[in-house]
Amino acid sequence: xxxxxxxxxxxxxxxxxxxxxxxxxxxxxxxxxxxxxxxxxxxxxxxxxxxxxxxxxxxxxxxxxxxxxxxxxxxxxxxxxxxxxxxxxxxxxxxxxxxxxxxxxxxxxxxxxxxxxxxxxxxxxxxxxxxxxxxxxxxxxxxxxxxxxxxxxxxxxxxxxxxxxxxxxxxxxxxxxxxxxxxxxxxxxxxxxxxxxxxxxxxxxxxxxxxxxxxxxxxxxxxxxxxxxxxxxxxxxxxxxxxxxxxxxxxxxxxxxxxxxxxxxxxxxxxxxxxxxxxxxxxxxxxxxxxxxxxxxxxxxxxxxxxxxxxxxxxxxxxxxxxxxxxxxxxxxxxxxxxxxxxxxxxxxxxxxxxxxxxxxxxxxxxxxxxxxxxxxxxxx
Amino acid sequence: xxxxxxxxxxxxxxxxxxxxxxxxxxxxxxxxxxxxxxxxxxxxxxxxxxxxxxxxxxxxxxxxxxxxxxxxxxxxxxxxxxxxxxxxxxxxxxxxxxxxxxxxxxxxxxxxxxxxxxxxxxxxxxxxxxxxxxxxxxxxxxxxxxxxxxxxxxxxxxxxxxxxxxxxxxxxxxxxxxxxxxxxxxxxxxxxxxxxxxxx
Numbered sequence: 001x002x003x004x005x006x007x008x009x010x011x012x013x014x015x016x017x018x019x020x021x022x023x024x025x026x027x028x029x030x031x032x033x034x035x036x037x038x039x040x041x042x043x044x045x046x047x048x049x050x051x052x053x054x055x056x057x058x059x060x061x062x063x064x065x066x067x068x069x070x071x072x073x074x075x076x077x078x079x080x081x082x083x084x085x086x087x088x089x090x091x092x093x094x095x096x097x098x099x100x101x102x103x104x105x106x107x108x109x110x111x112x113x114x115x116x117x118x119x120x121x122x123x124x125x126x127x128x129x130x131x132x133x134x135x136x137x138x139x140x141x142x143x144x145x146x147x148x149x150x151x152x153x154x155x156x157x158x159x160x161x162x163x164x165x166x167x168x169x170x171x172x173x174x175x176x177x178x179x180x181x182x183x184x185x186x187x188x189x190x191x192x193x194x195x196x197x198x199x200x201x202x203x204x205x206x207x208x209x210x211x212x213x214x215x216x217x218x219x220x221x222x223x224x225x226x227x228x229x230x231x232x233x234x235x236x237x238x239x240x241x242x243x244x245x246x247x248x249x250x251x252x253x254x255x256x257x258x259x260x261x262x263x264x265x266x267x268x269x270x271x272x273x274x275x276x277x278x279x280x281x282x283x284x285x286x287x288x289x290x291x292x293x294x295x296x297x298x299x300x301x302x303x304x305x306x307x308x309x310x311x312x313x314x315x316x317x318x319x320x321x322x323x324x325x326x327x328x329x330x331x332x333x334x335x336x337x338x339x340x341x342x343x344x345x346x347x348x349x350x351x352x353x354x355x356x357x358x359x360x361x362x363x364x365x366x367x368x369x370x371x372x373x374x375x376x377x378x379x380x381x
Numbered sequence: 382x383x384x385x386x387x388x389x390x391x392x393x394x395x396x397x398x399x400x401x402x403x404x405x406x407x408x409x410x411x412x413x414x415x416x417x418x419x420x421x422x423x424x425x426x427x428x429x430x431x432x433x434x435x436x437x438x439x440x441x442x443x444x445x446x447x448x449x450x451x452x453x454x455x456x457x458x459x460x461x462x463x464x465x466x467x468x469x470x471x472x473x474x475x476x477x478x479x480x481x482x483x484x485x486x487x488x489x490x491x492x493x494x495x496x497x498x499x500x501x502x503x504x505x506x507x508x509x510x511x512x513x514x515x516x517x518x519x520x521x522x523x524x525x526x527x528x529x530x531x532x533x534x535x536x537x538x539x540x541x542x543x544x545x546x547x548x549x550x551x552x553x554x555x556x557x558x559x560x561x562x563x564x565x566x567x568x569x570x571x572x573x574x575x576x577x578x579x580x581x
Binding site for chain 1: 409412413416417422423424425426427429430449450451452453455
C-alpha cells in the first residue's frame, strides 16, 4: 500500500495533486459525486483512501455528498468533496449547514464555464461570487485560488489547516486548466508538513458547550461519540447548540460566526506580490488567470511600463485594506479573471474611487491571453 | 512566481493526431521527461473530452529553464502531426523557423515550402508488431531531431510510462524513431556540406 504522503518528485495533474495534498493533510473521508472537470480528484481519492484507512463514498448526488462530508466531519474525520459548477450549486445548501454548525470541511470547485451546464470540459472562474455568498444568509468564508499543480497540493493542506483551526468550510476555487494541466509536483517528507487539528474541549464533559468561543473566537469542538453532549442544528442556536428562536440568539450566533474571521483576519489573508514596490499599475489576479497576468506584467515591464502583480491566494476574505492603501499611490488597477467582472467589483469597491480599476475578463472556455491584458494595461490609463 | 524575462530555453511543442493514437501519452512522456529527467520546467495541456477519444486530439507541451506563466502554446517551435486534420488545424501556429515532423502516411503537408521531417511512424510500428507504438516512435524522432529532451530522460520516461511487460518493446520502438531522426539529420548535414562545397 502506498503511504498517505507520496514523498518525491512527480509529474501530475492539478486534480491529482489536489487529492495528494488532501491525503497529506490527513483527509480520511471523501463524499463525492463525479463531474467534469473535477472527476479526477474523486477518482484519485477513491483509489487512494482505502489504502490509508480512509473512506470514499459516492453519493446519489451533490446534495447528499456535501451532507455526508458534514456528517463525517462531525464524527471527527477530516472530510472533503470536489465538484464543479452544477454540483457546487447543489452543495450550497449544506455548505451553509457547515457554516452554521461550524463544521470543518474542504470543498474543491474545479470551475468550468457556466451558467448552468455550460462548457463541461472548459475552464472559467465564474463561481467566485457564488463562493462568497452562494448559500443563503450572511456569513464569512475562506476561498483559496491555486495557480499550479504544485500550489494546489499545498493549498489542499492549507485548506484543511484553516478549516480545522477556524471550524469553517474552506473552498478551493480552482479551474479546469489547473485541474487538467500536468506539471512537476514535489511532495515533501511527511514530517515537514505542518498539520492543524480542530481545537479540542478544555473543560469537563458536564461543563462543555460546543459553541462557546475561546479567546480567538473559535469554539473548541467535541466529536460525536466522544462522550460530550453535542447538539448540531442548522436552526439558530445557543452555545449549547440548542435551537433558540429569538433575535438575541440570532445576533449572538452571528457575532460568533463573524468574529472568527474578524479576529483572525491577519492569520487567514494570503497574497503574493511581484514587482509591486515601484508599480504604477497593479494587476490583480488569482488562480490560473494569475499566470496570464504575470506574463502580461513582464511584457509591460519590457515596454517600460511599471506594472506589478498582486496575486490573491485567499480570494475570500478579500484583502480590502491592501487594495485601499495601494489605491492611494498607484495610477490604477487591472483585474484579470476568467469571468466578466466579479473580483473586479471588489477591487473597485476597495479602491473606493481613489484609483481607477479596469477589467481584463473573459467569458470562459479559454484563458484570456497576455496580449489582451497588455492591451488594457497600455491603453486603459 | 519568478521573473520570466531571463529565460534561455523556451520550447513550445504541439503533438497532434487522432484520439487513440496515444497523443496525450506522448505529451505526458515529453513533459515528464523534461520536468523529472532533465530538471526543466514543463507544462502539459492535453485534449479532454470527446476529441481525446477519436476526434482531432492534441497535446501542448512547454519546456523552459524558468517558470512557465501562460501555459498555452502561443506559437510552436515544434509541430508533430500524426493526422491530416491535426496538421491542417495547427500548421498555422508553427513559427516561421519551427520544426515540422509528420507521419508521412497520415499527414501530407501540402503547400509547406520549407524542409520538414517525414517519418513513416505508424508503418514502422506495424513492422514492430504493434501499431499503437507509433507515438513512441514519434517521440524518438522528436528527441533526435529537436533536442528538446535528452536521450536518456526520454528513453527512461518511455520505459516508466508504458504498461508493465511492454517496456522493452517500447524502448526498441523509441530507438527506431530516434535512429530515423538521426539519419535525417545526417543526410541534411551531407546535403548542406555538398552545397557549401559547390559554392566555394
